[in-house]
Amino acid sequence: MTILVTGRTGQLARALAAAGGEQIRCAGRPDFDFDQPETIASVFEVIRPSLVINAAAYTAVDAAESDPQAAYRANCDGPAQLADLCAAYALPFIHVSTDYVFDGRTGPYVETDPTNPQCVYGASKLAGERAAQAACPHAVVLRTSWVYAPEGKNFVLTMLNAARKTDRLRVVADQQGCPTAAADLADAVLAIAAQLQRHRSESGGIYHAAGSGSTSWYGFALAIFEEAARYGWPVPEVMPIATADWPTPARRPADSRLDCSKLAETFAVRLPPWRMSLARTIEQVCVRHGIG
Numbered sequence: 001m002t003i004l005v006t007g008r009t010g011q012l013a014r015a016l017a018a019a020g021g022e023q024i025r026c027a028g029r030p031d032f033d034f035d036q037p038e039t040i041a042s043v044f045e046v047i048r049p050s051l052v053i054n055a056a057a058y059t060a061v062d063a064a065e066s067d068p069q070a071a072y073r074a075n076c077d078g079p080a081q082l083a084d085l086c087a088a089y090a091l092p093f094i095h096v097s098t099d100y101v102f103d104g105r106t107g108p109y110v111e112t113d114p115t116n117p118q119c120v121y122g123a124s125k126l127a128g129e130r131a132a133q134a135a136c137p138h139a140v141v142l143r144t145s146w147v148y149a150p151e152g153k154n155f156v157l158t159m160l161n162a163a164r165k166t167d168r169l170r171v172v173a174d175q176q177g178c179p180t181a182a183a184d185l186a187d188a189v190l191a192i193a194a195q196l197q198r199h200r201s202e203s204g205g206i207y208h209a210a211g212s213g214s215t216s217w218y219g220f221a222l223a224i225f226e227e228a229a230r231y232g233w234p235v236p237e238v239m240p241i242a243t244a245d246w247p248t249p250a251r252r253p254a255d256s257r258l259d260c261s262k263l264a265e266t267f268a269v270r271l272p273p274w275r276m277s278l279a280r281t282i283e284q285v286c287v288r289h290g291i292g
Contacts (some may be wrong), residue, residue: 004049007056015186034078075124080131092196099145104253140203149182150284152177173218178210181277207259211274227282230278
C-alpha cells in the first residue's frame with residue numbers, strides 16, 4: 001500500500017511518516033501546493049497512491065481573519081480537488097478537520113451536533129469537510145483538536161519556550177478541549193487507513209478523533225510544567241485568566257470537547273489519555289534540548 005500524505009512539514013504528516021514507514025509518501029510545498037492547483041494532479045500521477053490522507057491545512061487561526069481567501073483555498077478548495085481525484089481513482093480518502101467547526105456552547109460534541117463556526121478558520125474547515133464529502137462520498141473526515149508534538153508550532157512548545165523567558169505566564173482558563181498528541185493521532189489514522197483498504201465503501205462519514213479526557217488551556221499549561229519540572233525545565237508561575245482578558249482576532253470556542261465514541265465503535269480506535277501522551281512528548285522535547 002502506498003499512502004499519499006499531504007502537508008509534509010506539518011505535525012501530523014511528520015508523525016505519519018515516522019509511524020507508517022516506507023508506505024508513506026509525503027507531499028508538500030513547493031511540489032504540492034493547494035495554491036497551485038496543477039501541482040495536485042501532478043503529484044498524484046507521480047506517486048500513484050492507493051490511499052490519501054489530507055493533513056495539509058491553513059492553521060493560522062488569527063491570520064485567517066484578515067486573509068480568508070488563503071484559508072478557503074487551503075482548507076476547502078484544495079481538499080475538494082484532492083477528493084475529486086480520489087473519487088475518480090476510487091481511492092479511500094481521509095481528511096483531517098477541526099473542533100473549531102463548533103461554536104463551543106454545548107460540548108462535548110458528537111458528530112451529528114449542529115456546526116456553527118465562530119471564526120474564518122473554522123468556517124473554512126467546515127466548508128472543506130462538506131466539499132470533500134460532496135466530491136468523494138465515502139471519504140472519512142476526522143475532526144481533532146489541540147494537536148501538539150515535540151516539534152513544530154503548538155501550545156506545548158509555546159509554553160516551554162515562554163518559560164525560558166519569563167517567570168510568570170497568563171493562560172486562558174475558560175476554554176475547554178481535548179489535547180491530542182500528533183503521534184497518537186497518526187496511529188489512529190493509520191489504523192483507520194488499514195481498515196478502509198479492506199472495507200473502503202462502508203465506513204465513510206465524520207468521526208471525532210482526539211486525546212481521551214479534557215482540560216482547559218490553563219490546566220494544560222499546568223500539566224506541561226508539572227511534567228517538564230521532572231527534567232529540570234524552568235517552571236514559571238501560571239496565572240488563570242478569562243478569554244476576555246486575552247483578546248484575539250479570531251473567536252475561539254469555549255467548550256470544544258469532542259466525544260469520540262463513534263470512532264471507537266466503528267473502527268475500534270481510541271486515542272490514549274492526553275496526560276499519558278503529554279508525558280511522553282515532554283520527555284522527547286527535553287531529550288532534544290539535552291535537559292534531564
